[in-house]
Amino acid sequence: MTGKKAHKIAAELEKLFPVAKTELNFQNIFQLLVAVVLSAQSTDRQVNKVTEKLFLFVKEPRDLLDMGEEELSRQIRSLGLYRNKARNLIKIAEILDREYHGQVPDSFAELLKLPGVGPKTAEVIVGVGFNKPSFPVDTHVFRVARRLGLSKARTPEGVSFDLKKIFPPNSWIDLHHRLIFFGRRICKAQKPSCNICPFPEFCQKEESDV
Ligand code: SF4
Incomplete structure (x- = not known):
């Protein structure tokens, strides 16, 4: 994993999904x-x-x-x-x-x-x-992180550990939201929209989806 690759992934995801926040509604x-x-x-x-x-x-x-x-x-x-x-x-x-x-x-x-x-x-x-550094890994983040070669871990906790090593803490929670959006809208579990994916050169779908 190179810093250049991590930077490109973070920058492209920000361009695709500038607003990074949970889609759940709550007031406290x-x-x-x-x-x-x-x-x-x-x-x-x-x-x-x-x-x-x-x-x-x-x-x-x-x-x-x-x-x-x-x-x-x-x-x-x-x-x-x-x-x-x-x-x-x-x-x-x-x-x-x-x-x-x-x-x-x-x-x-x-x-x-x-x-x-x-x-x-x-x-x-x-x-x-609480707006403290954290990198939650749900099913989308787990799948996408592995497909993009950001982690080879086989558990959500392992993927979270790897992502925390790659990206700076102040970017974790926004990246978490953006990886979810990317997984829901482009890198879907079934039939991902690879034709509009900005990361074809990083894709490890064949190896990671086993
Ligand atoms: S090329 Fe397709 S499978 Fe690979 S990361 Fe992009 S959307 Fe996902």
């Missing part, structure tokens, strides 16, 4: 945490549809506890794994209310202790919510 960090937990195996659009109504009532952990697991399940039932998600969100709300004065912690290690919160979710909360 607790709502961001709820939205990210809901987004597992669901699209941002599906989540936004659900949270448009849910967030009228849910602004802090206490609101979720007042709502209760049954009503929460009912409100999010259009999403995959909704029973699991409702159970985890109620447990999260209980822990935040009891141990963190209703606030979402800003530390990766503390976030990982919450039920249903894995490394990707924790990195999103730290990076998007």
Whole structure:
């Protein structure tokens, strides 16, 4: 990996997607945490549809506890794994209310202790919510980073580790968003639009998609 290649990838992605931000809607960090937990195996659009109504009532952990697991399940039932998600969100709300004065912690290690919160979710909360350096790796970032030869790691954590070594910390979260956009719109899992890809010389799709 050369600095020139990393620079070209970052610069081209910025040209393609100048606005780098999450497509999930939220008004505070607790709502961001709820939205990210809901987004597992669901699209941002599906989540936004659900949270448009849910967030009228849910602004802090206490609101979720007042709502209760049954009503929460009912409100999010259009999403995959909704029973699991409702159970985890109620447990999260209980822990935040009891141990963190209703606030979402800003530390990766503390976030990982919450039920249903894995490394990707924790990195999103730290990076998007608290604006601290983090490089979350979802399915798009994982696929694209490997296709572009930025990492050969076989786990999201390994890819995140490699990307953090290549790019400067102040670019991580924007690059995360741009790699997602690139993966959703151009370097799609099935039938990528290679005819409009600015990186044909870097492509390692054949080796990385095995
Ligand atoms: S050439 Fe196609 S598969 Fe390769 S990185 Fe570009 S869009 Fe993805």
